[in-house]
Amino acid sequence: MEAMKQQYVSPQDITGVDESLLILTPLHEEASEKIESKNTSFWSEAWINLRKNPLAITGLVLILIIVVLSIVGPYLNGGGDYAAQDLMNASQLPSAEHWFGTDDIGRSLWVRTWYGARISLFIAVVVAAIELVIGTTYGGVSGFYGGTLDIIMQRIAEIISSIPSLVLLTLLLVVFKPSIPTIIFAVSFTSWVGMSRVVRSQILKYKEYEFILAARTLGASNARLIFKHLVPNVVGQLIVVVSFSIPSTIFFESFLAFLGLGLPAPTPSLGILISDGFKSMLLYPHLILIPALVLTILMISFNLLGNGLRDAFDPKMK
């Protein structure tokens, strides 16, 4: 107790204080009311978080480079025609004339790689778009209306998601030939379920929040509520799901191609190039190495970006 007392001062003992400052100062309302919270919006805050993550930014830059190359790349070298054969110059190593070399029937690997990347990306983006539309609608409706409808819709989703996409694709291949639409259909048929679950759980979370109740009392219609008020709150989560869906579609396509169930020749995709390269791997390793490298970089970049986005939208998960 004695030791503690030294911390305290009797009013009479105080010295060395500028007593001229012992005057009241009026309260500056605006100064004290100035709220210190960040004025940054949801988006700019997420962007600021993302910018701090060098891995995610690296991923983003690499993705952009690959996207640009997949659009303009084929015309920079090798003539731009992925099917053009030059049998005189077959199976060449990379050179000034053919930047990535040529395959066994003399097609430019540079052109085919970037054209293949274009097709792989195209399939993935379309699948992601389908997923978004179906998943958001389904999850939104299911979560918003709840009750029996929710139970039934969740059962259906459960059944659909327990069918492996491989099985589904196998079934489709029995009826149709492999093509871009077949692959898109097979992948998106089951993959929207994950998206709808995210939307549903977010909707359930936000449903009882006050601003929704407020909008309701103001007489907003249900459809308006779902799309104007709830969905924007879910968008962050959706971006994260999409950033993981794209690489998994790219992977699935290349996986099918590797099994010989991919797109028909001569259309290239990254998977087809790898599959073709595998056959002559021991003689011409560059034929598998280059497309595999592009695919790997693309996959890693999307994963890094996805992880970064997840942390950016939900900093506490870090």
Add this chain to the structure above:
Amino acid sequence: MLKYIVKRILIAILTLWVIATVLFGLLQLMPGGICDRAKLPAEVCDNVEAQYGLMDPLPQQYARYIGNLLQGDLGTSLKVQPSAPISEIISSKIVVSMSVGLPAIILGVSVGLFAGIGSALKRGQWLDNGITVLTVLGIAVPSYVFATILQYVFAFKLGLVPIIYSASNMLSMVLPVFALSLYAISAVTRYMRTELVEVLGSDYILLAQAKGLKHNTVIWKHAIRNALIPVITVVGPLSMSILTGSLVIERIFGIPGLGNVLVNAINSSDNTLTLSLALFYAALNIAIILVIDVLYGIIDPRIRLGGGK
């Protein structure tokens, strides 16, 4: 608890029935049927189809199809192994696939758990960062790219292990098992880390510490136990992805497993075999999910005893 299990089983049966019915529908849609009418006289075809019961009205065919399924009769292969019963093909090939798949799952889960625990306990330190980089690679890089690299380096260049699988040589299994388990290792690691980090931040861990329990007791008895429960749920999808992944791995290492049969069936348009295999894969997936769900219910008292969230 009983109610929970019964409900899970009913859902599994329902799912399986839906898939079987879709398959039956596809069989009807198949171009050409089992008899090529362009090459064979109509009479012969009629005879063949009558023999297989294909002239019967649809409901009757459907009933027979479901009845056969219930008895485990999946029909016969037409092209890949002509007139071999499909159930026999499956049971003989699944053994080969399992001999690679099971070790891969066990390896994946056990290594993944340890890596995830280590990563979560050393959060933000070099071990965690190192493991995180490796898991990103493991998840992002396709297993067949890994497999090809492994095969090129260790089998072809260094000659440490055989290039091609052979049932008699255990060493030939090393690369396929390892290539197959990489994804599982990474996925389990990441999941375990996330769960454990979340549990470590929870109030009951704080309370366990506040009780004065030893650090190790807090970690093992309170944190890891609770983090492990949800990890069980990833084992289901993981087993399926390993099964799927084995398709490419079997091709790369020349393993005569079930994946190989499926690829052959599709490529040679052996539709009965393809559809039956699809049904088998779906059933396997559903069975795994069912087992995991029930297991989860048994382990988690909140489900076992009901009433909790």
Add this chain to the structure above:
Amino acid sequence: MALLQVKDLHISFKTNAGEVHAVRGVNFELDKGETLAIVGESGSGKSVATRAIMGILASNGYIKHGEIIVEGKDITKMTKTELEDMRGGEIAMIFQDPMTSLNPTMKIGKQIMEGIIKHQKVSKEEAKVKAIELLTLVGITNPELRFEQYPHQFSGGMRQRIVIAIALGCNPKVLIADEPTTALDVTIQAQILELMKDIQKKTGVGVIFITHDLGVVANVADRVAVMYAGRLVEIGSSNEVFYNSQHPYTWGLLASMPSLDSDGELFSIPGTPPNLLYPPKGDAFAPRNQWALKLDFEKQPPMFKVSDTHYAATWLLHPNAPKVEPPAIVQRLRQSFGEKGGVLD
């Protein structure tokens, strides 16, 4: 000799944005059988300070300066093993949210026994007997049956009783209750407060009661410490802090407390607490203080002595400071303090 002494405690957190000075020089002590309430709004550092006392700060937090002395030993200098023995045994803790503070997959009996076995050094059988006694003590009926149940089979109030039983099982000398009733219904709150008072009477444990609710304080505390922006601004007996408060922040808290006899107009303190990344140099409350002196912005006021047990950190207590008129409610309270001689009714 006080049971627990906290001397000039400074705690900081390392964040991406920089060092957050969460606690900036806190002094207090706790005697045997006494209840000290620490009052303050969220972010005032009250929870951080008590977590430091338990040695369970978040991993980015650290004690920058100061001493925490329990039974003559300084916690800040303890080894890991010493800390483990101290936690529970010397100081036990009850947390805010009973819904999340129990391990969901462990039977509650086992959770109570763990602490008993560790600190009372008894066999499993004895620990079980003691655990069941504790369950009875905290008012759980059918303790033998409940012993075997899991947390999800209990209501929130029941769970908080179990958390209290866990804390008591360790035989602590000090019990820290971090907003133990905030997450509970009002009727349950009263029951838990009654229970805690009762237990203190029976066991003589010293209690630190953290809350943002002055109403709860009046009910349970012998002494009250008011905390703002990482510092104590006023400390004294309950009567002194209620009926003779000196710091304008305490005035604000008293005036914003809803009560049945208030004249209907509820006061609220303008503005928000300062950002402790950049602690202000004077009294942190000055920018929100209607009675702020120029000096409050320039220089940190010392703890002025009001009575032997009552201290407050405001330049208004300087002998030459202008006399100010506190809010009506505080004046009324002061009046009754004079009349009743400081007896709380």
